[in-house]
Amino acid sequence: MRDNVVRDVAYFLFITLLIGAVVYAVTTFFVFRPLDRMKLAFADMGEGRLAVSLDDAHAAREISRLIERFNSTAAELHTMYDHLEEQVESRTDELRKANAALERQRDTLERLNVELAKETQFKSDLLSMVNHELRTPLTSIITFAQISREACPPDRASERHSWEEIEKNSQILLAMINDMLDIARSDAGSIRTACEPMDLGDIVSSVRGTMTPLAQKYDVAFCTRVASDVPLVNGDFEKTQRMLENLASNAIKFTPDGGTVELRVDVGEGGVRLRMIDDGIGIAPEDHERIFERFFQVDSTSTRKYNGSGLGLALVREYAAVQGFSVSVESELGQGSTFTITIPSDAIVG
Structure with a gap:
């Protein structure tokens, strides 16, 4: 019995080992080897080699299905990659073009x-030449008209009035020429400003001397008021004076006979304020910004006292901008207007 038991145990051990060896061989051949091939294929795909395909022969059914899906996915990726390369090449060619x-x-x-710069320079030179050639005879005409008007005897009122009209219209034409020249300089970027201490009282006196005769001709009262605490400010004397003259002439133009235009200078919130106040026809709120555009004219009816170029307020804003000042307007139709030039506190001397 003992020999039979030993023989049976040995037989079963042999059978077990044999079955294990067969199972191992079958599993290795039909499962592990296909999985190893898939592992290598995944590694190739990870390195960018998408043209891979596995043979599902000698593989288990589940492994075979997995290999088929892998091959299908690899083929789709390869097709997409080829299409993407074509698109990249096409886009690269389009980008190159x-x-x-x-x-x-x-x-x-x-x-x-370059051509535009030459044309701009030519236009600037031409305007400068034309401006000089026009201003010279206009100045002579104005001077001759003034002399002739003063030389007229009292009993020749009509002749005196004619010389006054010649002088007035010559002054208007000269102002328009100066405005157009300044606009041309602004477009060419050749506006130069000085930065020096200014006495606003002196500027107001010059403006009053220039604008009072114009106001008298149109039966408009023009007055000025400078507060005693107004300090010296840094800026361009000539351009600041031109700004105030443009505002004053504009106010006189749109103020009815018997009206009043006042220039006030005082120290307010934010700096020194130069305000031009009139009781004229006023400006609609929707036109408050448009009036500073070039060649824009609010009133084109026959009620205007004389035609203008529409450049005065545009120059006021440009002169203010180059000096670091600001310009604002408060007005309503029929309620007059107030134009304010604000000189900031940092421009105050001392």
């Missing part, structure tokens, strides 16, 4: 900019 077109356009723009 676009860059070439941009280069040609840039060259064209540079050439046009």
Whole structure:
């Protein structure tokens, strides 16, 4: 019995080992080897080699299905990658063409900019020449008209009035020429400003001397008031005076006979304020910004006292901007207008 038991145990051990070896061999051949091939294929895909395909022969059914899905996915990825490369190549070619077109356009723009700069300089030179050639005879006409008006005897009122009209219209024409020249300089970027201490009282006196005769001709009272505590400020004397003259002439133009225009200078919130106040026809709220546009005219009816170029307020804003000042307006139709130039506190001397 003992020999039979030993023989049976040995037989079963042999059978067990044999079955284990067979199972191991079958599993290795049909499962582990296909999985190893898939592992290598995944590694190839990770390195960018998408043209991989596995043979599902000698693989278990589940492994075979997995290999089929892997092959299908790899094929789709390969197709997508090829299509993407074609798109990238196409886009690269389009980008190359676009860059070439941009280069040609840039060259064209540079050439046009050079031509435009030449034309702008030519226009600036032409305007300067025309301005000089026109101002010289206009100044002579104004001077001759003044002399002739003063030389007229009292009994020749009509002749005196004619010389006054010649003088007045010559002054208007001269102001328009100066405005157009300044606009041309602004477009050419050649406006230069000084920064020096200014006595606003002196500027107001000059404006009063210039504007009073114009106000008298149109039966408008023009007065000025400068507060005693107004300090010296840094700025451009000539351009500040031009700003106030433009505001004053504009106010006189749109103020009815018997009206009043007042220039006030005082120290307020934010700095020194120069206010031009009139009791004229006023400005609608929707036009408060538009009046500072070039050649814009609010009133084009026959009620205007004389035609203008529409550049006065545009120059006021440009002169203010180059000096660091600000310009604002408060007005309603029929209620007069108040234009305010604010000189900031940091421009106060001392």
